Amino acid sequence: MKAYFSELFTGGWSLIVGLKVTLKALFSPTVTTHYPRQKIEVTPNYRGHIDLVKDGETGSHKCITCGSCMRECPSDCIVVDGEKREGVKGKVLTKFTLDFTKCSLCGACVEVCPTDALDYSNEYELAGFKREDFHYDILKRLEERE
């Protein structure tokens, strides 16, 4: 009989404490971000699709058009092309495309690159209306970056 009543009172008290906790939460400011209007900083460790690294000294990429990434890619989604030019040592990169519809984000291209010319981007807004929206021209993206 004693347990019957003590259970009732301790239980009832815990219910009141619970109500107090939620009421406090009700009047606290919200902690979420209204995504399309507000955005949070993306961590630099985020592994988006690949991008060419901008070289601080030359202001351009470091790619030597060796094609290792193209060969290493398990999904065959990278196409690299270059040409010989007068007065320039080695090949000049003319094309670097990524078919992101097939990319599995394994990172083998970044690992294998001999000049560390590739890195993961911070791009996360990846919605599109057609397949071609995901055929990225990586070289053009580099030029478009400031």
Add this chain to the structure above:
Amino acid sequence: METVTNLVPVLVRLVAFLIGAIVVVFGNALVMGYMERKLAGHFQRRPGPMEVGFHGILQLLVDGFKLMGKQLVVPAQADKRLFILAPMLSFVPVFLPLLVIPFSDKIQAFDLDIGLLFILAVASINVLAILVGGWGSNNKYSLFGAFRSVAQNVAYEIPMLIALLAIVFMTNSFSLKEVVAAQSGGAWFIFFQPLAFLIYLICMVAETNRAPFDLPEAESELTAGFHTEYSGMSFSLFMMAEYTNMFIVCCIATVFFLGGTSGIPLPYFEYTGIIWFLAKVYFLMFFLVWIRWTYPRTRFDQLMNFCWKYLIPFSLVNLLLTVVIVKLI
């Protein structure tokens, strides 16, 4: 000739009631649906609906249109007639209790002598609708949900009735209007019958199948309980019936414990009393949402134990004390 002239005011009253009831049912579903989602958000420190209209105020309207446009899917092995009938059976009776609720002195369709009994009798039809819907769906989750709902509603109706009976003994009347009149001047029955109010409050949550007693639709166990197979408009009929049932039980609580329309007098109080009435009803609704986002769901044996071991004995003791005190005074 005389009977015809007597009939006209009754008919006018009936039409006015029907329009009013439709406004209350749909308006309450819109307001309550929005309030519930918005409060649910803020209880979890997120903003809730934000996109449609200012702070998502049109969200429920848009959802309603979406549900109207959806296909009514009837499961292949379901009992088709019962399956179609259940939402209507659930939705139609919710209009009837609104007949006798005194929103203010002059805003009441009919003042029945047996108002309370009428409400409780009609409100029980909802249990049948849930059972029919659960059975007709031919789905194990639906059937389990329906069984639980029946067991729960039958168990919790007893303490609810006994708690309200204590008030009836004090007022000597089943008429809701007279119960309100007995509380005029701030002598609300919540001050004389706090235990009955508490018991009624708990039973009211259980009767409307809401958290923490939402076992009939426990989503983690039964996907959606009795309305697992329902889609589109039949689903929204169940939803509107649930919200209207919440409104009705809160109205009863307001009438029996919170003094109905009694409050600071406003001009034209015979009509404007509805402001106080609705303020109290929606405060109770807020309390229901508050409870929902505070407590986890009870287990079925806990639910039944709580009813039979605590609520019924306490309500009986409360009734006995009330009877003795009323007799002595």
